Amino acid sequence: MSERVVIVGGTSGIGLAAAVRLAASGREVVVTGRTPERLEQAVKEIGERGSGAVADARDPEAMRALFAEVGPVDHVVVNVSGRKGGGPFRSLSPDELRAALDDKLIAHVVTAQAALPALRRDGSLTFVAAASANSAMAGVAGLAAVNGAIQSMIPGLAVELAPLRVNAVSPGVIDTEWWDGLGDGRQSTLDAFAAATTVGRIGAPGEVANAIAYLIDTGYATGTVLTVDGGVRLKPGVQS
DSSP states (O other), rough: OOOOOEEEESSSSHHHHHHHHHHHTTTEEEEEESHHHHHHHHHHOOTTTTEEOOOTTHHHHHHHHHHHHHHEEEEEEEEEOSEEEEGGGGOOOOHHHHHHHIIIIIIHHHHHHHHTTEEEEEEEEEEEOGGGGGGGGGTOOHHHHHHHHHHHHHHHHHHHHHTTTEEEEEEEOOOOOOGGGGGGGGHHHHHHHHTTTTSSOOOOOOHHHHHHHHHOOOOOOOSOOOESSGGGGGGGTTTT
């Protein structure tokens, strides 16, 4: 019997790439999203091993209902995020920071709590954080706070929830629609980030999907935050 994976936030970008990658390995993959149209398109892209459910990861009741309906699962990937929290610290408002926390940290916690009754005892739970957690760049303090909070949970949860394996991936700048809000400035911004890496480019969703698959496949990996950032942390003055 094939394993079943639930990817919360799997209709685009890293989540969808992970869904395609895991389905190709023979697993059944359930993806969630908040928009029925996007969910339908994502399931088509995943193929015959894919299915979908509309759910809001910030809603505890909705997530409990989701996992009660899906039934037993082997692995859960939490890939939900928002667009708040970036920009200069001087102008970061409490309301925007609260929204950033709700959209990512709270959504990750709510999803993980709801998933536990359905998860295989020795399965895996993988969070998708971000390399901003360790950033020494201006304008990312809010994002660093949110993603740093997620990453700091990993060791403790790996101990508390054992033998369930708990890990996270920490992507750098990845070419997804998250950057589309920059409009005409999108490409120049991504080019600047590419220049800050040691590999000379930004990342692709499939590369982070490979990291997620590694953490799922490797039964001896737990309590790990796997950084996939193109070496940007290695550049002096860019990251600590």
